[in-house]
Amino acid sequence: MSTAVSDTASVGDVLRNFNFSVYITTAFVSNAGTFMQGVGVPFVMYELTKSNTWVGASVFAVMIPSLLMGPIVGPLADRRDRKVILLWSSVVQLIAATALWVLAINDALTPWRIISCLVVAGFGAGFQNATAHALVPLLVPQNQLMAAIRLNSVNFNVARVIGPVAGSLVLSHWGYRSTFALNALSFVVVIGGLLVTRPRQIVYAGAHEAWLRAFKTSIDYVRSRQSMRQLMLFSFMLSVFGASVWQLTAGLVAEDYHASESGIGYLIASFGVGASLCGFLLLARGHRFRRSRMTLTGVSCYALGALIAVATSHIEVGLIGFAVMGAAHSLGGVASTSTLQTQVSEEFRGRVLALFIMSSFAGIPLGSIAGGRLGDLFGLRPTLASYAVALTLYAVYGIVRLDRLRLFDKS
Template sequence: MRLPTALIPLRHPAFRLLWLSNLVANTGMWMQNTGAGWLMTSLAPSPLMVSLVQVAALLPVFLLALPAGAMADIVDRRIFLLATQAWMAVCALLLALLTHAGALGPWGLLALSFAIGAGTAMSSPAWQATTPELVPRDDLSGAIVLNGIGFNLSRAVGPAIGGLVVALAGPEATFALNALAFLVAIAALASWKREAPRSSLPKESFLSALRAGLRFVRGSPPLRAATIRACVFFGGLAAIWGLLPLVVRKGLGLGPEWYGLMLAAMGIGAVIGGFMLPALRGRLDRGAMVVAASLLGGGSLALLGSAPHAAVGLLAMMGFGFAWLAGASTLQAAAQLATPPWVRARALGFYQVATFGALALGTALGGWAGEVVGLKLALAAFGAACALGGIAVRHMSIEAIPAPAAAPAGASVAPRPEPADPTLAPILADGRHRVLEVTRYTIDPAERRAFLAAMEECRGVRLRGGALAWRLYEDVAHPERWVELWIVESWTAHLREEERLTEHDRAALARAAGFQRGAAPPEAARYLNVMPDMLR
């Protein structure tokens, strides 16, 4: 039987195993979030304190996702994920025990929510970076959407169960069930037979990996665009997370089971959106999809704030869920497709730092606005900000970098320098010496403009590969002579450049080499900074 288009990635066994375990773990997290949000309405029922529950869960991602991404790129991701899941299981169990004993106050709830959020922050870049390992590239976009469907399916089931559990057994029961859900994820990770990528080079140090990740982000326009547009999208819609419990309890006068149903309605809308996205992608490109999601999400937020009845609130939450899934999965797919494997967790960590920072800020501002102007106006204002912001940044392209233009006739491959002299091996190995790399070109001055365009592509290749700085110089006496210079932080970093090149990068370097005039290829050389302590 042919699978529906949205479910095709599940044909891959490893992806299916981890997807199902994530579904269970996320269901547990949504049950806990429901219990924690409702518990705070009893411990400290102000809009600000209720919104701080979500801030405590989101803020760790802003603080930790980037270093977590660097760690996930330089250690075994499977072991790393096992450790983070164990940490969250212990924190969830402690939260359950303290709540059951009546020893948990509002600040204790925030502290443990922060601790569990720290585990989420540490694990999230690694989870996302594993997806391209589990499915072929042709199924990657579908797998990312399916991850979104799974997350939102858990959002539909988890809060509904959580609301009933809170009503029947109290919030501590949701915390205990969350701890059990993490054990399911641990079991799935333990059975995953991961084939770690191999390299003849030594592992990067933590700080070196962190710096290389930031340099990649600086050299990747599609990733930067996806990050900025995600901040606008998530920041505008963030108010719902802090204000929804109060909309249900005070605005609509309903109980905890209705809070769970509201979140479940959002999850249902997201699941519907996930199944419709393959058809929508045939009509809208990624940028237009994000704009449409911003408009729908902003309108749904305003409708929720003015809802006179629970039925209208449920409808608004379904529309919100549809918009959230469409925007989030599209932006995340753009970020994933813009990053090669060697830096994927770091780049996604940067993406999460920015987006979760926007979420945390938006949630806190939403709570403040709810106190100052009331729930209705606060939600309307944030909805308008999301819609107008999405339109304002629509010019920022989140599509993959286009392939380089065809190289001139007679194009050669990128130049390769001579091997290093063996007598310098001890100096090259100590890692303290920066390397200056040089490529000299002789071109036809009539092709100057086309050559500069090709070198702009080379600049992106060098910066994404780890260059600290890049320059291009023209000989003032001989305009046919050009020198490309870039600096990397060590000899090992230079050797890693070759491993980090994608097919697109190689094509860009070959195009630049194709402008070389004469039979000889461009001349490449490397120079070692032998006095690093004096020059730094």
């Protein structure tokens, strides 16, 4: 059974926890490094291929391994030390990032070599994502969990601002190779932080149940709870038709906005600015908002932002659209993560979080590669407009058929 979680702790209360402060600081460095590389990879992939499909495939290469690891990672996070899992996943991602940098400085990059490095990084990230979310409740007292979830979301979104802006500056002044090098260094920082972090000890479940059987048990757990089913659907829809959009910025900047490569970083940074401003609002006032309303508002604003972004060929308008999408992403992300963390039982936390992230990681590469292919055939502007229509229809479905997602408001 899940227990009710109070929402009275302040940001200061949470940051006074040494373990959480170290964790969130090093996570910021790592996320910023990843977003820096996220500027470099689409740029060099587009330069090598002149194809939006290849850019979408680079996203596919990172996300799909993470998706495939879900049936293993979920049970693992419920059975083994989550800190140790994160350490090894960071080592794997460090190796992949270093390999990408070595290939780059030797002018040996090809589309398939980039894809190969990203696949390795994706396997490492697959062990990280659900485990990192499952670790947060072990770093703070129960009464600080909601504040910690919101702060963790804001931390990620601020990194989404800093990373692309820094990445675009690095790309303009020192080239894409430096974005790869700085990403590799960021994992060194994460490894150091994890080594000094001391999470609360819990008794992990025994390994008497087979891995796939344990994962199937979590699927049954989700299927038996209507709010969990709705969460998985929300995560998938927002990933396919929302989060995948900013993965296609390289083509949008080159083909529709006719801007320089620095425009990639500015669009992603604008997304992060919107997400951060909304996140800071949620830090201060989040406890006053119903999660159901936050979720539906997030979906609607994602659709609105996408329509604004493709309304004209002026990148200045695109920046506004991406900022709106960023705010929408923050609303939906905080609402859905808070709902899951407060409603799931500790016994199933790792496995259900893995399922939740799998629903997202299935959606983003599908949306990216489909959007890239449709963009090559019909243009990115009509493609992204159709994505906005799909999100609008889902919002209507949530209001009419899912009772305005009111199950999200329960603890």
